[in-house]
Amino acid sequence: MARRRRRLFARWYPGLAASLEERGLGEWRRRLLAGLEGRVLEVGCGHGVNFPHYPGAVTELVAVEPEAHLRDLADEQAAALDRTITVIDGQAEALPVETGSFDAAVSTLVLCSVEDQDKALAEIHRVLKPGGELRCLEHVGSANRVIRAGERAFDAVFWSHAFGGCHTARDTGAAMARAGFDTGTLTPRRFPDLPFPLWVSPHLIGSARKPD
Numbered sequence: 001m002a003r004r005r006r007r008l009f010a011r012w013y014p015g016l017a018a019s020l021e022e023r024g025l026g027e028w029r030r031r032l033l034a035g036l037e038g039r040v041l042e043v044g045c046g047h048g049v050n051f052p053h054y055p056g057a058v059t060e061l062v063a064v065e066p067e068a069h070l071r072d073l074a075d076e077q078a079a080a081l082d083r084t085i086t087v088i089d090g091q092a093e094a095l096p097v098e099t100g101s102f103d104a105a106v107s108t109l110v111l112c113s114v115e116d117q118d119k120a121l122a123e124i125h126r127v128l129k130p131g132g133e134l135r136c137l138e139h140v141g142s143a144n145r146v147i148r149a150g151e152r153a154f155d156a157v158f159w160s161h162a163f164g165g166c167h168t169a170r171d172t173g174a175a176m177a178r179a180g181f182d183t184g185t186l187t188p189r190r191f192p193d194l195p196f197p198l199w200v201s202p203h204l205i206g207s208a209r210k211p212d
């Protein structure tokens with residue numbers, strides 16, 4: 001059932017993402033990825049919407065995506081760019097790559113959807129070199145406990161079913177710290193930049209580092 005929901009979501013996500021790109025998400029992606037270099041792993045790359053934003057100093061990008069339809073689109077995006085990008089099948093909870101082999105990892109709007117966030121973050125931590133960083137842009141649960149309880153209920157009855165297993169109530173910053181990342185430089189931010197808050201407005205943006 002969860003698998004089927006994710007497959008359906010994969011069909012309409014690229015259209016939804018296109019409207020968000022115009023609302024400022026594209027600019028956030030560019031800022032998030034600025035300064036990256038070396039070998040980078042992107043987890044849950046979707047249709048490859050981050051690919052054009054990687055700086056030239058990124059010498060190799062390996063992008064993991066479990067949905068076949070999104071992988072095909074990501075492959076097309078990679079082929080259109082003159083870059084070393086490999087798109088592979090895989091899940092964040094069991095990354096098919098070597099331990100300690102990446103300078104940086106990237107996750108944008110993915111840790112809300114993985115089935116097991118602790119396992120996914122332990123895997124990302126495993127594949128990074130000591131001192132490597134996880135650049136992330138993730139929507140997270142509200143800091144207000146009452147609102148957070150409402151988010152959990154909303155996830156259970158509607159949101160996760162409609163949005164491919166996405167959760168609005170996750171405390172992703174705490175999960176990163178549990179996995180061993182230094183999260184001190186992650187910034188809470190509201191997105192999109194509207195005069196009123198949306199259900200999924202609170203975000204964490206920035207870099208979490210694996211200690212040396």
Ligand SMILES: C[S@@+](CC[C@H](N)C(=O)[O-])C[C@H]1O[C@@H](n2cnc3c(N)ncnc32)[C@H](O)[C@@H]1O
Binds near residue numbers: 006010045047050
């Ligand atoms: C909301 S989309 C975001 C896609 C892309 N990262 C972006 O910024 O537009 C969520 C993505 O996470 C992927 N995903 C879901 N569960 C996953 C898992 N366990 N491991 C890796 N990726 C996963 C989905 O297939 C989808 O591509």
